[in-house]
Amino acid sequence: MALVYTQRMTQVNSLIISIGAGLVFIEFFWKKHLGYKVKYNRKPIWKPLLIFLGVIILVFGLQMALNPELFQELLKQQQLQFAK
Numbered sequence: 001m002a003l004v005y006t007q008r009m010t011q012v013n014s015l016i017i018s019i020g021a022g023l024v025f026i027e028f029f030w031k032k033h034l035g036y037k038v039k040y041n042r043k044p045i046w047k048p049l050l051i052f053l054g055v056i057i058l059v060f061g062l063q064m065a066l067n068p069e070l071f072q073e074l075l076k077q078q079q080l081q082f083a084k
Contacts, residue, residue, distance in 0.1 A: 064071050
């Protein structure tokens with residue numbers, strides 16, 4: 001029971017600290033360095049998206065090249081799933 005109570009207090013303390021830190025960030029840093037009049041410039045998402053997908057494909061390909069048994073296991077699992 002004491003462990004649950006201390007865990008709950010830890011969560012409450014963490015929430016209070018996070019809210020406090022957010023307020024400090026907004027009041028001191030955001031207003032001082034950025035302000036509310038900074039205009040947001042939109043940028044296209046395609047370049048970061050292509051980089052992200054390239055990294056994912058590269059890591060997946062590398063994993064399959066280093067561990068071909070994993071690919072065979074994935075195929076077996078997929079065949080078993082469709083057989084049901």
